[in-house]
Amino acid sequence: MPSLSKTQIELLKEADIESTHLSPELIAQIAKQASPKELTNEQLLEFLQVCNALYRGGEPFISDADYDFVFLAELQKRHPHHPYLETVEPEVVAVGKTVTLPEPMLSTEKTYSQSGIEKWLSRLEKAADDCDVDFSTLMIRATPKLDGYAAYDDGKLLYTRGDGRKGTDISRVFERGLKVGGNGKRGQGAGEIVVSQTYFNNHLADYFENSRNFQASIIKEKDLEQHALEAIQNHAAVFFPFSQLPDWKGTAAEVLADFDQVIEKVYSLVDYDVDGVVFELVGNEQIKKYLGATRHHHRWQIAYKSNVETAEVIVIKVTPQTSRSGRVNPVAELTPTKLSGAVISRATAHHYGMVKELGIGVGTLIELTRSGLVIPKIERVIIPKEPQIPEHCPSCGSELVWDSDYLYCLNTTKCPAQIENTIEHFFRTLANVDGFGQKTVEKLHACGINSVYAVYQLDMEQLQDMGFGDKTAQNLMDQLQRSRSESIEDWRFLGAFGIHRMGLGNCERLLQHHHLMDIFKLTVEDVINIEGFAEKTSAAVVECLAKIKTDFMQIHQLGFNLIQTPLIAEQQQNISPISGKTIVFTGAMIHGKRDDMSKEAKRLGAKVGSSVTGKTDFLVTGSDVGAAKIAAATEKGVRVISEEDYLALLGRSE
Template sequence: MLNSEQLKILHEADSDTALSPEFTEQIAAQADASQLTNEQLLEFLKICNVLYRGGEPLISDYLYDSVFLAELQRRHPHHPYLETVEPEKAFVGKTVTLPERMLSTDKAYRQEEINRWLTRIEKAAEEINIDPSSLIFRATPKLDGYAAYDDGKILYTRGDGRKGTDISRVFERGLIVGGNGKRGQGAGEIVVGQSYFNTYLADYFENARNFQASIIREKELEPHALEAIQSHAAVFYPFSQLPDWYGPAAEVRANFHEIVTEVRSLVDYDVDGVIFEVTHDAVKKHMGATRHHHRWQIAYKNNIETATVKVLNVTPQTSRSGRVNPVAELEPTRLSGAMICRATAHHYGMVKEQGIGPGTIIELTRSGLVIPKIERVITPHPPQIPDRCPSCGSELVWDSDYLYCLNTTQCPAQIENTIEHFFRTLANVDGFGLKTIEKLHAAGVNSVYAVYQLNLSQLQSMGFGDKTAQNLLDQLQRSRTEAIEDWRFLGAFGIYRMGLGNCERLLQHYHLTDIFKLTIEDITNIEGFAEKTAVAVVECLKKVEHDFMQIYQLGFNLIRTPWVRERQQTSSPISGKTIVFTGTMLHGKRDDMKKEAKRLGAKVADSVTGKTDYLVTGSEVGASKINAAIQKGVRVINEEEYLALLNG
């Protein structure tokens, strides 16, 4: 059966279909379109599209394209559905005409299809007397986000490609523009950082598309969604700003898989393929577009592998916040080159509703290095729902779809995960992974402060070897002497609703040691803090104040966040510039140079685009990287020239 969220999406979309939920699920399970009538096939395609746009896909992209859409194309090559843009999910707001049409992208799943597309491009060039060998192709990551269009005044959903909905409210909520940060650069996608999603949002949203759809809705955002926006983890990324690869058709054919691998890794967002396009304007104009897609552009999408897998067990795991999360233990299955034994079941509401327990048969998907995902339940079985915390044995309580352990002060898992979170967030200390912390906690160490009080003989008595014990002490010393930002230090305490973005925002207005005196009004006066967040922050700061001051007084080398008024007074030669650092630096660590550049008002990026102002090179930088930057009009300077620029 379709789950409750999928049924809700179909209801909100006013999807009046003749297919029952049971029959829809049966079609998806069989993955066979040949026995469907034309009407059933079309209805099923529409249902799949609505659920995909709503963040709750029924089948994989590959099945949609290669089985069901291909069947419609075989029966009716000129069916109107094949020539229309699949509509995005509708949102509350006035429907408005887009400044220009937003088409879909033609898709390919094999290199042979890309090669045929290249040949068509070359023939089109010859038709207008352009040498095919002179053509340059651009390849960019195919973002798996939420398509939108920004004309500088309004941000539109893609809608049906001609009319969309005004969702400019997301900019009012703090959403920024990726790349050079400027509004009005046309089509793009709303995306969220993959690493940020896995760390901070995976407990709340089943997938990134689900999160992206949530931040567009008119209703008030949930705190963790708002924090993602304010931390600049979620952005609207214009296609024109994406990092890219350029080269001739011959190179695409010769090094296709290497190019795809390189381009997919250029951004830390969900990517489901690579988009290739010819850059020659005359060729683009000559080739034109269908009512569905531009002929001069194509998307290569990796075939996402799926497998039917049996669930052996569902294991509860208690997190730092006390939330108990279900992990499905699976029959070992090889998928996308890896042996998969576990997959997240997201939350116990899902386990209960869909019947995930020993013996459940699920469809598992994995593409590339993406975390394995339960695509759907094929055969449900009685679910396993714990009533006590697997770590401390305390009784669990339900909060919406989630189970919580409220024994915050004595639960081993919460204590260990809290300590691990502290050192992981500091990011300047090694050796304190969960295994080490479990060993420390078993010996009676139950707080971060207690870790810092350890000496060599104590560590040795706990079973650590002489060398390991000394290394741990050296790392603790390093964590106090190596410079880190004060907002990172604050974020290490895991204060509710205070991710790193909110920590930095707060410290732009108040000194680190003064924040415990703040009132709700003080915090709500800071842009980006809602009253609910302020109430929670004030309450949580009181709870951690004692532990915070104990650890703070150990003496850490903290870089103070420049206050807003100080930043306004700061002027430097690189203020407002976009800089990329590459290679090994001689005058200091690259991370330190990045921090200094940010302090001086520059925007530091990880990859070069046409909007990059400076590529600062150290040693051991390949000539191809430098030449690619020069071709994009980027000024390339070495480390000495950069330092001279700062001292100008």
């Protein structure tokens, strides 16, 4: 792997990635080893940002597979809800005016399997049911997923996707003669700047490394390269609005009936680079609105990417692993095999029922697939062998028992694996601290620490006695402190306890209906009444809440800085007085950290600015604010209020 080229270093400067702590040498080294495990969270994030900037600039430094399957996957593993995963990866910063997009341009949800599409369709079906619409009549549109440069045309300006909310005005490309694909009309919203494959191969391949490289060059401010200009004049490069794309349409049943053919057909509809198929619900605005969007994608749309790789691999052995719930999962150790950009040496089988039924053991030949951000999967067994089934828990030695397809260790209070995984899960879900990874937790447990609460009781001296170095011990103490002082959503806190059937989504849903401190009083009926909780889940939730109540209260009393989820019922009654307003905080606040106040204001629907402009509604002043600052704000017509006034406005005065 060569080190960064001169253009790549230029690109990083252009993309304003000057804050990076990674030197070009280090970047090259990380890319070469493709092993993110050693990176700190900060380095991992910076490396992703660097790769993204280079990719958007047309000079990718690592393959998409390495980006998706190695580095992004690592971030997802460490912090499943990291903001980087929940927003649109920013495009290369084009020179031009930054402008707010007429409507947010989101990325797409991605799946690499037919079953991913099936799951998406059943979510649509549920939404249709909820809206009293006959699902079988709904139409699904499939279009080629263009691998170009995303942009938005509102008829007057052309914007880059930017960070999905603010883009850059690149209308100059129309002044240079770029045409619109399809019906040729301006103002048709989102689309991509693309170039004909045939034309690229015949006329441009000698001058540009790839089409992405070429597309990025079109939007650059500097004078267009002669060949790029010709491509535009020959209408080989165009801006293609997605609404204008040739498509395939059918019902959900039709999508699934002939899935492979639909994919193949849609891929061949255009002569542009295509890296998947986008499926979307069309013709029913009510359901689309009902489904809505995350910060990252619309729920009524999904992209199917088919760069799945498969390999035939021999199983060396099947290793049992006890999870925090006591379920014992089979992990197949494999002869190391390169797949989708990474060397794979293990894969999980679904459960021991599958191991038994399919015959997975020493020497079994399996077909392995690796796709998207997901971990490698055993697709099928080609040559079965004697299955390897454990009788005792690998961690504590207790006898295992079957419950339908699963094997369980029932030694919940003493099994080291269950205890360690529970502690690890807690800190991983809080997602605001580092340091409590597997190794540390193992060591703590070996020294007698057997609960999250016990971790919080630790002091410096104990840690040092356990053999942690001064620096590590201090860091662990700091991290524990930080986990309590940094603000965190109450649903995330609840999720950290790992209640059966209570993923983060369900935790949030539950707390939208009941305050955190009230949930232990809920009956099964109360939970069933919440949309999205079926009978079985509700019963399990109530049962598990009762089980964790004592632990929960004990830990909660340590004093975490929880952000309360607003109750839907209350929200409907009173719209927040600052909703839609722009607020700037200045000076030192008495009642909380400024950062926490900003978070709260945003949650109540306000925009938080960093400096006063003509659009600011309120300047909230803490102590030590200069008179000149206040006068300047007043002059702009901004209402200047004290911290006390502000809290009173929110109805929270003391």
